[in-house]
Amino acid sequence: MNLHIENIQNDLKNDDVQAYLLTQFTNVEYISNYRPTSFAFCIIKENPIIYASSMDMEIAKNTSTVEVKEYESFEVMAGELKNEGIRSLAIEPSLPYSTYEKLRDDFEITSKTYVDKQRMIKTHQEIENITKATEIAQKSFLQLDILNNKNTEKEIAFDLARHMIENGAEKESFDTIVTSGANSSLPHAIPQDKKLEQPILIDWGALYNGYCSDNTRTMVYSEKQQEIWDIVAEAHDKAIQTIKPGLKCSEIDKVSRDIITEYGYGDNFIHSTGHSLGLDIHETPGFSPRDDTIVEEGMVITVEPGIYLEGEFGVRLEDTVAISKKGRIIGDLPLNII
Template structure:
């Protein structure tokens, strides 16, 4: 975490900015190991500090690797910064306008993505935690015995979360998707109180020590469903094989999208090919048409092509890869669930 702060201080110096204000919970956690439960203001400067709410002080003092003070008011916090001679302040692009407005009259404000750039590259320890989250999630999925399960979608989603927690997860890393039949053509379908139909699509992940996992599997039953599954599997596999440092993220999206388009289903692939994950389930960069970020070692990104036939069914297959000289699939769950 000291290295994260050091890198940001270097960025600040290059841009002639004196301090960087963070309020997003996972950004504060990334810098300090303390994840707020109420609110917090983390200010990266020569002597970084967190202003935490009174209800969080015990937690912050226990977990934070940097100095913590109890928040009193905007005026008191701003006054302390001004006494240090701070005149320029960088902020996260996601900072709410209501918060920005408290600072704009006292500082020269600029929006910077220093923290996003830091979080793009995972440390070996971060990758270990994502691997463990994936291991827990995949083990729990197999415990469902999905092909012999007679419960409803909602009950299966509940069981999957229960199994993940039982196997060591903090919780699910996002709302578990269990969908089937025609509803599987909805990429973000909500589990219903109905028995499983065909095909069955499950998108799920575990959170382990703050880090997310993400997988999707689709189980198909008819010849037409299998035909679509095979196309998606080809796009999934070839996109993963194409990943290597130095390429642009959009080039990987193009690999998957071109395959699906060549089979005549380009307009049925209605989302990007993948997204980074870590402390948040959606981080940057992503494998999308518009993302020209250069792929680097240490990135962790999902690969999840899909085809969605409205009113009929959908197929999505998703794995998460860590990138070294090539893309390494995290976990060992087969694409095809027999």
């Protein structure tokens, strides 16, 4: 039995709950090493089991560390659980309401985040996967030769994704953002079919062995753009220097936010300072004003302050940080790459 399952079984025992139902693909993968392609019901109980679709049975049997059974129907699955004497069932908060409706008449339902708690702390192998994903992404970025690139934003985004796959990534860890000029003030801008303007903001990541990377760099060209870049870089660096176990995540956010606010741009920092990542690009906890989770060794969280001037331009600088006794940036790509 793997450690993650044992920890969740202990949580179930402490909360007097008999079983825990998982359907989120990355949670199933985290528990079993099997990555569903259609649907799956993973039930953690005394003897954990995964009900996989017929389409997935071959891959599930070949990869899962948890017993796999072919899914027949919801009624059969629920009946087998009831026959085992299971009456109380924990579910993920993300479980579709339609599935909850099918369960509520037969089981006492409670919502729990047991897997999220496990996923907060990365193992050495998980950090190695994130590190490799970052290395691939950063190497691919440097292959772009952006300063001499005459392609459009969409073409550059495509080239970056292609480089990552050629360098060993499974795919992008999210849709690559290449934006420039006034559109860089949109944090999640979609690449356009236009030539690069100034400044240039690129937010990208690779997926390696199921794990994500995430970086952002902004290339600036005018005095005003450089002024904003310097403020964001200071907020980025000071936040990372502050990270250590025992602090609240919100305290790290406050460090970067206070710096940007002191320069008069507090209202232009319109998102959190960072987010955890792993099998998903956005995990918990995050460096946000509302997250009072205590920072622990083994967490991996991005630091990505930004300033966005509507109609003018935006600057964001992002690195992923592995936390031990302090914060360590994963990868070696300089902030200023011009």
